[in-house]
Amino acid sequence: MNSTSSLSSPMDGSHREAIAIHGFGSLAQPTRLAAVRHLLAVHPQSLPAGEIARLCKVPHNTMSTHLGILSRAGLISAEKDGRSMNYRADVTGFRGLLKFLSQDCCHGRPELCGDAFDLPSQIIAVEPTETFMKPAFNVLFLCTQNSARSIIAEALLEKIGRGRFRGYSAGSNPAKEPVPEVIERLAALGHDVSHLHSKSWDEFKGPDAPRMDFIIALCDSPNGQFCPDFGNQFVTGAWPLPDPAQFTGSPTERTTLLNELYAMIRRRIEIFTSLPFDSLDRMAVKARLDEIGDTTRVSP
Known part of the structure; x- marks a missing residue:
């Protein structure tokens, strides 16, 4: 005993x-x-x-x-x-x-x-x-290097989701570490950055990995960046966003571009977390995710 x-x-x-x-x-x-x-x-x-x-x-x-x-x-x-x-x-x-x-x-x-x-x-x-028993949704954000866009999205969802959503991020070709400017900016905006690090999406394929409800790709596909295809196993969405690694100009100009990217991701996540999940079926959620990622519909 x-x-x-x-x-x-x-x-x-x-x-x-x-x-x-x-x-x-x-x-x-x-x-x-x-x-x-x-x-x-x-x-x-x-x-x-x-x-x-x-x-x-x-x-x-x-x-x-x-x-x-x-x-x-x-x-x-x-x-x-x-x-x-x-x-x-x-x-x-x-x-x-x-x-x-x-x-x-x-x-x-x-x-x-x-x-x-x-x-x-x-x-x-x-x-x-009944309130306590409502499940939290696990959301995996993907980009190429998991060094900026997906890192920002993970941090934002953890803050905006307030326990109803758990944010994760990974990359198809992960960098050694996140972009320092990104971590500094997130910290300045009040985010907990202690756990943020670049990692491969392979970490989310094992038996002990948390089960994902949504996978959202942030790769800049119009400019030739592509994320892994997860098939129909998950509810997926595509939110193509510019890669901060390609930002040029003075430090002030780069900071301005990074702030704009942060605002774009924040706006998308605010819309996403406000969706009426209880009344939407799988196909409807998929459609709404893609609508959120449409740059002609969502702006900073």
């Missing part, structure tokens, strides 16, 4: 203590504690293993080890979704740990810990509602 949820079941003191030590011990590590925080933040929804690894900024294989420890401790639960594994916070396990602290350590006198148990009990006791 290794689940902290069993702390609520009758057993002798030594067994209860051993299970509690296992539970608290599994949390006594920065990556695992971060993973639990992210899962509690989206509870009762789940997250794919690859998404948790991205949020915790660790390799997928390392994250799998940590998730296994948390699962055996009864603090998270796993469920298979096709070829992927999704994980959800197990609030029963957390209740067991809190109950152990209040009843065993405090000898049934939780007042000894003041209000330490008030806030967690309120949060953990929240039952799933």
Whole structure:
């Protein structure tokens, strides 16, 4: 018996203590504690293993080890979704740990810990509602080098989506790193740039990768740039945009062009996140995505 949820079941003191030590011990590590925080933040929804690894900024294989420890401790639960594994916070396990602290350590006198148990009990006791159960959409932005356009789009969606959308980006021929000017501009505009980096779209093809709902290509196809073809597996859209790597002129002129590009992407994402997804079928969403990318319809 290794689940902290069993702390609520009758057993002798030594067994209860051993299970509690296992539970608290599994949390006594920065990556695992971060993973639990992210899962509690989206509870009762789940997250794919690859998404948790991205949020915790660790390799997928390392994250799998940590998730296994948390699962055996009864603090998270796993469920298979096709070829992927999704994980959800197990609030029963957390209740067991809190109950152990209040009843065993405090000898049934939780007042000894003041209000330490008030806030967690309120949060953990929240039952799933229809609002909480609405899924978040995963959106992958593609361009050639994943150094500017798709990086900007990822940062904007994370901010504008406000939890309803999760932004990702990748490139068909990724650069070593994002364009410094882009990162500087995003930081100046209040975006979190700590996790932004150039990467190949191959990272999103493995079994542990987060499952995408939409893939939007930002390649400048009118000028000869092309993105990988994902076929009909995903809802895709084409938003051709100019490549900042081709911007010329003085630093002031380049900054002006970058601001215009940022405004174009922001406008498209604002329209995209406002679509009535509940009332649109797959083909209608596809059509709306392409309309958004039509430069004759959308301007800064």
